[in-house]
Amino acid sequence: MLDPGSPVRRHYEDLAKNLLSIGEGVKSVVVTSPEPGAGCTSVCLGLGAALAGMGSRAAVVDCNLGNPQLHRMLGEPNFVGLTSSLRGDRTLEHYGHEIVPGLLVVPAGPVPSDPALLETRRFVEVVRGLEAGRDAVILDAPVAGSVLRSSSLSSSFDGVLLVVHASRTPKSVARATTDDLLDAEINLLGVVLNGSSGVRL
Amino acid sequence: MRSISRRGWQRERRDDLPLSEILHVLWGRRLLIVGIVVLLVLLALLFGLFRGPEYTAEATVSVEPRDRSINGEERVGFMEEVQGAVVTQAWLRGVMRRAGWEGDPREFKDRLDFETVPQGDKTGLRVRFSGTGPEQAVRAANAYAELFVARVEKLNDDRLAGGALAADAVVESRAVSPEGSSLRLLLYAVAAAAAGVLAGGAGALLLEGRARSWRDARDAELTLRAPVLGVIPDYSSVGEED
Numbered sequence: 001m002l003d004p005g006s007p008v009r010r011h012y013e014d015l016a017k018n019l020l021s022i023g024e025g026v027k028s029v030v031v032t033s034p035e036p037g038a039g040c041t042s043v044c045l046g047l048g049a050a051l052a053g054m055g056s057r058a059a060v061v062d063c064n065l066g067n068p069q070l071h072r073m074l075g076e077p078n079f080v081g082l083t084s085s086l087r088g089d090r091t092l093e094h095y096g097h098e099i100v101p102g103l104l105v106v107p108a109g110p111v112p113s114d115p116a117l118l119e120t121r122r123f124v125e126v127v128r129g130l131e132a133g134r135d136a137v138i139l140d141a142p143v144a145g146s147v148l149r150s151s152s153l154s155s156s157f158d159g160v161l162l163v164v165h166a167s168r169t170p171k172s173v174a175r176a177t178t179d180d181l182l183d184a185e186i187n188l189l190g191v192v193l194n195g196s197s198g199v200r201l
Numbered sequence: 202m203r204s205i206s207r208r209g210w211q212r213e214r215r216d217d218l219p220l221s222e223i224l225h226v227l228w229g230r231r232l233l234i235v236g237i238v239v240l241l242v243l244l245a246l247l248f249g250l251f252r253g254p255e256y257t258a259e260a261t262v263s264v265e266p267r268d269r270s271i272n273g274e275e276r277v278g279f280m281e282e283v284q285g286a287v288v289t290q291a292w293l294r295g296v297m298r299r300a301g302w303e304g305d306p307r308e309f310k311d312r313l314d315f316e317t318v319p320q321g322d323k324t325g326l327r328v329r330f331s332g333t334g335p336e337q338a339v340r341a342a343n344a345y346a347e348l349f350v351a352r353v354e355k356l357n358d359d360r361l362a363g364g365a366l367a368a369d370a371v372v373e374s375r376a377v378s379p380e381g382s383s384l385r386l387l388l389y390a391v392a393a394a395a396a397g398v399l400a401g402g403a404g405a406l407l408l409e410g411r412a413r414s415w416r417d418a419r420d421a422e423l424t425l426r427a428p429v430l431g432v433i434p435d436y437s438s439v440g441e442e443d
Contacts, residue, residue, distance in 0.1 A: 008436050015431025043433065162427070166415040166435065171424050178425045190430035193421045197435050 001046040002100050004053050012050035015192060019047070019161070022189055027131050028157035029189065030063075032141040034177035038165040039194040041069040044140040045105070052102030056135040059104040061092060061127065063118060063153065064142045068108030074099065081109025085126045086117045092130045104134065124156045144177045148184055159189035166196040210427065225423045226409045227402055229416060234401030238394050245393035249386045257331045258338035258376035260346035263323040264353065267367040276324040280317050283368055284326065287352045299344035300330075300337070313345065325373060335378045342376035 001008050019026060031047075033040045044060045051058040061082055062070035071078040080095045085106075096106035117123065131137050139157065147153045147160065154160075160181060164174045181188045227234060266279050294306070302309050314329040328345045332338035353370035415421050418429040 008434060011431060011433050015433070018430040039433070043431075046433065047431075161430070162425075164415065164421065164425075167413060169415075170411065170413050171415070172410045175425055178427055188427060190428040191421055191425055192431045192433065193415055193418055193429055194433045195435045196415065196417065196432050 001042065002049045002103075008046065009050060009053070012046035013054065015043075015047055016050040016054060016056075019189065022159075026158045026189065027135070028127060028137045028139065030139045030141045030147060030153050030157050030160045031163060031192075032144045032147045032153075032160060033163040033165070034144055034169055034173045036067070036143055037168050038163045040064075040163045041073050041140050043161075043163050043192050043194055044070070044138045045073065048103045048105070048136075048138050049100055051136050052100055055102070057102050057104075057133070058136045058138065059092070059096065059106065059130050059134045060138045060140060061096075061106040061130070062108040063139045065108055065111055065118065066142055066146070068111065070105060070140055071107040074105065076107065078107045078109060081107035082126075083109035083112050083117060085109070086120065086122050092126050093133060104130075106130075118150055118152055120152075124152050127157070144181060148180060148186070154184060154186050159187040161189050161192060163192045163194050165194050168195070222423045222426075223406070225420070227405055229420070230401075230405035230408065233405055233408070234398065237401035237404065238397030241393040241397040241400070242390050245389040246386060249389045255331050255333065255385070256335040256338040257329055258335070258342040258378075259327060259329045259374075260342040260376040261318075261373040262326045262328065262346045262349050262370055263320050263373040264326060264368050264370045265323045267357075267369065276319070277317055279368075280324045280326060283353065283356075283370075284315070286356055287349055292348065292352055296341070296344050296348050299348060300341035302337075302341065309341070312341070320373070330376075339376045339378055343372075346372045346375065 001012060003009070019029070031040050031044050041062075041064075048058040048060040060070065062068050063082060064070075065083065068078060068081075071081070082092065082095070084090070084095050085092050092106050093104065095109065096104045098104050127137060127139065137157075139153070141147050141153055144162065162174075162178065162181065178188065178191075264280055264283055266276065271279050293310070297306060297309050300309075312331045314331070316327040316329075318325040318327055326349070328342050328349075330338050330341040330345065332341060350370045350372055353368055357367050409424075415424070418432045421429045
């Protein structure tokens, strides 16, 4: 999906265009799913690559401290990343690297024993710092239940993108999650249907 | 959230199921519904055919007590007393003879059905007979009604119970040729089809709630009532994650 010639790229470009068309204010997006296995990380990477391919400066940050996936998907180590920045005083840019021109990826970093790191003020500050130098910051978040419990993920950024998988996510669970997000006054930007067999590559 | 305001769809009521979503679900599972309808219709037709043709004829006898002080609910009790006095084994054998019934007397009784119905100042006795042929059903219902009237007149002459049960009885309506079994089969089929639509629809909604497969973006939009910003096809080059 990082390859501009990939047949799946145009679908991510459509997603990026739709996201950008929502409004100028959408800069930081929390990407979550009702259950694990919906493909949040691949959607984050695909969306980031599409934005970068369209000329935007994008960043993907792995915020799933309980089960980080970004580095695994890229086949890279997870020695430093978001948690390193939260514990230190350096910016997220310092712990990330560009995998394609215009797309910065920041892995989760060493998994902390205390996952409440995301609830600190520092977390919002480092993401804000990243936003200052980027057109879009995509936060690869844990499942929606964790996002709902996290005051920073649920209320500190511009909106939430919900990923449902076409063959793995139960409809009833997805519906309940959508209702929960809206009941919690979270700005749900929209839904991404991942793994659809009804769309041709 | 920071600066983005909530859009219209986010403020919509979400606790009720809109017709558009129900229709979408039903259309998506139309094969299931059609299958259930076809199955139930076939079962109903088989049931109707194996049950054999049956015709029900109906005649009504009105009975008016000569004692004008009997009114209201007392008339029902009066009617039952008259019926008890009229219907005897010997009388019933006479009805069977007139009806041309040559089968088992118990079966004849099983095929008879009575209902007491108020008719203004009078009380009516509705007699139904279900036969294997229309003529048989008509003959039996009319034989019962006619002999009932004759028997009441006879009892009047005999001053039954000292005249306490004296009544005037007439055949209010005679049985006519009943509707055919083809109409009954049609009714069975229509009822089965309606039941099939209901059962299939309920099953479709139930299955949809438990389903894990999403057909397309429209399916997701209707189910979640949220805009679908992107549809990513299934591609095998990226492995399992999350």
